[in-house]
Amino acid sequence: MAPISAQRSEPRRSKRLKSKMASDHELLQTKPDGSATCASTHCTTQRKNKMARIIVQSDVTLPDDVVIEILSWLPPKPFFRFKCVSKSWCALSSVAYDLNKHFQPTAHGLFYNTLPMEAGEVDYFSTNASSVGFVNFSAEASEVDNTFNISLDSDNLKVVDCCNGLLLVKGWDLGSGHDSDLYVYNPAIQNILAVWHIPPLKHLSRFYEAFSLAFDPCVQSQIHVVCFTGWCKEGVEYNYFQTFSFKTGKWKSTKKLGHGVRIITYVQGTFVEGRVHRLTTRKEILSIDPNRCSYQKTQTPHSHPSSHVYIGQSQGLLNFLTFDNNLKLSIWTLKSFDSQEWVLKHQLSRMNSVKNLVMHPGNNILFVASQHNRLTSVDLNTGKEEELCILPRGAVLSHTSPGCIWVYMPYYL
Numbered sequence: 001m002a003p004i005s006a007q008r009s010e011p012r013r014s015k016r017l018k019s020k021m022a023s024d025h026e027l028l029q030t031k032p033d034g035s036a037t038c039a040s041t042h043c044t045t046q047r048k049n050k051m052a053r054i055i056v057q058s059d060v061t062l063p064d065d066v067v068i069e070i071l072s073w074l075p076p077k078p079f080f081r082f083k084c085v086s087k088s089w090c091a092l093s094s095v096a097y098d099l100n101k102h103f104q105p106t107a108h109g110l111f112y113n114t115l116p117m118e119a120g121e122v123d124y125f126s127t128n129a130s131s132v133g134f135v136n137f138s139a140e141a142s143e144v145d146n147t148f149n150i151s152l153d154s155d156n157l158k159v160v161d162c163c164n165g166l167l168l169v170k171g172w173d174l175g176s177g178h179d180s181d182l183y184v185y186n187p188a189i190q191n192i193l194a195v196w197h198i199p200p201l202k203h204l205s206r207f208y209e210a211f212s213l214a215f216d217p218c219v220q221s222q223i224h225v226v227c228f229t230g231w232c233k234e235g236v237e238y239n240y241f242q243t244f245s246f247k248t249g250k251w252k253s254t255k256k257l258g259h260g261v262r263i264i265t266y267v268q269g270t271f272v273e274g275r276v277h278r279l280t281t282r283k284e285i286l287s288i289d290p291n292r293c294s295y296q297k298t299q300t301p302h303s304h305p306s307s308h309v310y311i312g313q314s315q316g317l318l319n320f321l322t323f324d325n326n327l328k329l330s331i332w333t334l335k336s337f338d339s340q341e342w343v344l345k346h347q348l349s350r351m352n353s354v355k356n357l358v359m360h361p362g363n364n365i366l367f368v369a370s371q372h373n374r375l376t377s378v379d380l381n382t383g384k385e386e387e388l389c390i391l392p393r394g395a396v397l398s399h400t401s402p403g404c405i406w407v408y409m410p411y412y413l
Helices: 012-022 041-058 064-071 076-082 087-099 139-143
Strands: 028-030 036-038 109-114 131-136 156-163 166-172 180-186 191-198 206-215 223-233 236-245 270-272 275-279 284-289 294-299 308-314 317-323 329-336 341-348 354-359 365-370 374-379 385-390 405-408
Touching: 064 076, 064 087, 076 087, 109 156, 156 206, 156 405, 166 206, 180 223, 191 223, 206 270, 206 275, 223 275, 270 308, 270 317, 275 308, 308 354, 317 354, 354 405, 365 405
Parallel strands: 131 156
Antiparallel strands: 028 036, 109 131, 109 405, 156 166, 166 180, 180 191, 206 223, 223 236, 270 275, 275 284, 284 294, 308 317, 317 329, 329 341, 354 365, 365 374, 374 385
16 A cells, blocks of 8 residues: 555645745745745745755856855755865855755654555554655655655555654565564655564464564664564563664664563653653653663653553653643653653643654644544644645554654754
8 A cells, every 4th residue: 555645734824834835925924833934935945956956057256255155055955066066165064054044943744654444444463554644844854755665665564663854664575574674764865764674473382473663863873673573481571672772783782671671662752851751650760871771760740540641842841741631731841860850841631532742852842633623733832733645544543553753853964
């Protein structure tokens, strides 16, 4: 089944954005992440792009500050093309990269997984016909490979995790049994950074296997995949984790977790301060340091046993979210891993029935998937809600099954 593309996920909002960009009278365009851009910027960028081509063709020598100014306006593809014009342009490109608005951390959209429908319901037990969907927030996201058709050679795909612009994608072919591959993929530049083959499970009693991606853009060579596994033998539960290092190309030794420490596989983790964080069945947060292959546990604020719980990161801080039976959403922020002190930052009442939610990494924005697959954004400062789109019925969003949504912010290097 072909991946569900943005066309199915783009409602009236997309048409409105396009009409604003086309209008000379519309000066400002507001994006879901709260930022505003000038509609005339598109024309200015075209002029800068044309100017750069003329300069290259005429072999004109320009002052460094002029070259930086030109490069700082170019979109990603022309930027990387023109930085190769000469050694001097390449040297100046690092300065221009920091000034270029196209490379600033801005949410371009949301990734989600889809499954086939069976009798009007999502077939969570299906091993085939899995694909990836994408909700487009930005006109610039059109350059992002959100269907993976070009680069990933697998019949079925699903996003396993997303970290700082990189995706961890699982792929498998029809009729391949339980064989599958894991890709670390950068859809902004359509580059596969690593591939691992996952053989069929050797232990029939093994009851879960989950993966998390760890990537710090400040240390580009350090990409890690953390694998969590667990099985039961003679009534005793065993839980382990191990990490794969992109730099060394090897799996590090397997570490045993404490008794009863089992992660919740259907709640997505997050990456904060160099550690992978996952929720456990005891509502503790398990923090894995992939470099040292060590872990620590963090106690979470008290919540009702029937509350749905989530974790996420926003503005570099770890957050714990609870949604109770009274339709009240509470968001706590961890002040320090050493003191394990939590602060209640936001509380929202009368929320619609929530299927899943995810925090914006850079702003106080919450994306909520609710009943009837409505996707809305909530400004946590004002409480204002805005409907973004209606997701397809096959979108995997439930908080009681492995369904997640990931905010995507591109990484171009």
